[in-house]
Amino acid sequence: MIAAHLPALQVVVPLLAAPLCAILRQGTIAWLIALVANWCAFVISIALVLQVRELGIISYELGGWAPPIGIEYRVDLVNAFVLMVVSGVGAVIIPYARKSIESEIPRAQRGWFYTMYLLCLTGLLGVTITGDAFNIFVFLEISSLSSYVMIAMGRDRRALTASYRYLIMGTIGATFIVIGIGLLWAMTGTLNLNDLADRVPAIEEARPVLAALAFLTVGISLKLALFPLHLWLPNAYAYAPSAASAFLAGTATKVAIYLFFRFFFTVFGGGGFFDSTPLPEIIMVLSIVAMFAPGVVAIFQSNIKRLFAYSSVAQIGFITLGISLASEPGLTGALVHIANHAIMKAGLFMLIGCIVFRLGSMRLEDMAGIGRTMPFTMAGIVVLGLGLLGAPATAGFISKWYLAEAALLQGLWWLVGLILLGSVVSMIYVGRVVEIAYFREPSEKVAGLKEAPLSMLIPGWVLVIATIYFGLDTTWTVGIAQDAAASLLSALY
């Protein structure tokens, strides 16, 4: 019986856990609730992936009303995969969060932090799993509002302005998405994504539909921080509490990218807009710029969290590049990179959180020689950095391999060169961190540091090992992503 209700439970478990946390409020209990809820969600998502592989698309009618009258949850391989990534990253971060949060957030607010964390998880899972356009907006706002709060809980007062700016940009983005949904509804009379997919292709030449496409694209781009709409991201990631940075960096933008998949391929896919509008070209150009411009900015950052936040913008460029190619290896690369980048970035922010935990500073300068006093933490950062630039035998290599293959397939040799060059840029900023950490004399303060506590180090290293593991064995990443990409493409033409 439970198996039939898994789609609902996926979201409802964290949704119920959040108010429980808020009522109990005590930090440790709230943490335990969050831990249990998050691990339940992870288990459920794995079960969903297995179910979908076995039985095909699962549809769940909320309230027992058949879609399009009611709201439907619709799980196919694509969103089952994203669900697994999101809840999986969360499941690793939660054990880590306890120590980290204790050092960064006053006692009275810790229970509330976990409430917000669970709400954010709820929102992200809800956006991913739902098959209803307006429901996307509602859950998107749950996740956004809670992430604003989490960011504002950061210690630095700049966290407040970062959060405010994110709020403004995020709300504009969400409103654009609503406008897009509204136009689509006015043309078709339905909000169900699957129903839209049946009706949109027939009227794809109509101007309101094209305008809807434009508004959705811009709105989602704001949420996923596609260059040049990324300005809110670096500060937001830099000044949030470490656990929140890791979670948001790993998951929030990934879910927005998933929305791209959903709207471009499932809803609009049937009518061949990829050929008739300049949208793919625009996204491709922006992606290429995104691969370089923020990467170069990252090189000159003095704050290590900002450095890797800019690197996130660059990596998002790689993912959207895969989308713009709209071929099977391209989409596979994009999907795999969603997972791999989520793992690597969450891991990086967690290990950086370890340094901040001991050192109390995010400035690169202060970290001179830290490789000697915190060897495990730094070694993890180096491995994850290698993954970012796509070194062989790491997960990053796999995703870039597929992207390059997609470019070759369409005869775009120069694009392969650009992808390689993009990796060189990453190499420079990762190299800079390595140089400071290993080849400079430690200052007195660094020399007196101890290695990070195990409860923080082990979750970080789980992701380090995952980065290597998924670089060698790709059944759970590429295996699923390839089928998912094929199913997305089958909707085209």
Next chain:
Amino acid sequence: MSTILADLNYWVTVFLLVGGLYIVVAHGNMIKKLVGLSIFQTSVYLLFISPGKILGGTAPILDDKYTLYSNPLPHVLILTAIVVGVATIALGLALVVRIHESYGTIEDDDLTDLESDT
């Protein structure tokens, strides 16, 4: 008549939307930005409600006297949207208060200066 009214509706919507967005993007005062944001969101309500209106219809509350009702679906959606909107504004205002406390200003430009100093 109906076409004029229809166009008028959409034109007003577009104007409100652009005006609201302009306030958000161009102005530096954080409170004013939030007011602009709420205008921007409100204009979307019209965009949803207008297509649902049926001339000669009545509010979607069933009664034996009427047979033609306006479309209830956008009303439901917008009720939700209003609530989400006010939640966002409340949160934004709380942030403004905190920013004012720790920086002493709520002008975007001043804040940028203050942050580049530190």
Next chain:
Amino acid sequence: MVVTVIGIIRAHNLFAVVMLGGVYSFLMATVLVILDAVDVSMTEAAVGAGISSVLLLAVLHLVRMREAPLRHTPVIPMIVCLLTGGALVYGTVDLPPFGEAGGPQNQHVAPYYIENAEHETHSPNIVTAVLASYRGYDTLGEVTVIFTAGIGVLVLLAARRRREDDEDEQKGGAA
């Protein structure tokens, strides 16, 4: 409404801005009644004109009343806004005609609600029926949003003193 928005753009006194915002909300509520959206209108009047204005006034009480003049000419924002407006005009001119029952938006799902709401849920107010039952899940999300915002405001405003103490300690520790 157009006039009030222009007024808001031009006014530098924040008090005036807030008051005009309230006027704007009431006008909006009136328009919504004309468009048959009584539930929405009621909410907009309560929320837009009521709660938002009170909140804004409370905040104004805490911060400065006037807006500083713009430092640079807003060329880029202008372009952004005009592009958005252009896209929207482009999109709306071809929308189905106003006020007709035959438009696609009023055809597909809506008649089902109107026909079946009463005997399926016992609720003559179709809006309530759709809100709480057919699309009840959206409303659950909406309640969660309120919950998020409520806790968020508490987080931000309730425990400040302790926070600043923490910050000072941190600075002392780092120096």
Next chain:
Amino acid sequence: MRDTIILRVVVKLLLPAILIFALYVQFHGDYGPGGGFQAGVAAAAAIILYGMIFGIPAAKQVVPPSVVFVMIPLGVLIYAGTGVAGLLLGDNFLDYSPLGSKPVYGQHLGILIVEFGVLVTVSSTMLAIFYAFGGRADEADAAEEARKDGEGGS
């Protein structure tokens, strides 16, 4: 403002009226316009009015903040719990039909419970926000002079 007798009397008279109106909107929501959200706002408005005239401490005595803190999540739990009840009774999440002897009654009952959950969360959130902002304002008034002396110290 807090010393005006007329205001105090008027508010005392208005208060029950507003609360009754809130209840009317709540339970009449399925026949006329209105529902949990609007009722919640109205109920909160009554307390807020009381707080504005008699001072926030007085309002906090009527509805203590600790109660408010519990009520906010409670509303969500009521709503989601109704959904889970449907699930436990063998139907889908948020399906109210099994709650009554006939699906129609179940639906009706479900709508009422759910709207009540909305009322709880909305009214308590409004109050919490009012307490938070209002408390800040009072604090700021008291600290105004002190701050003017110590300007630039932050």
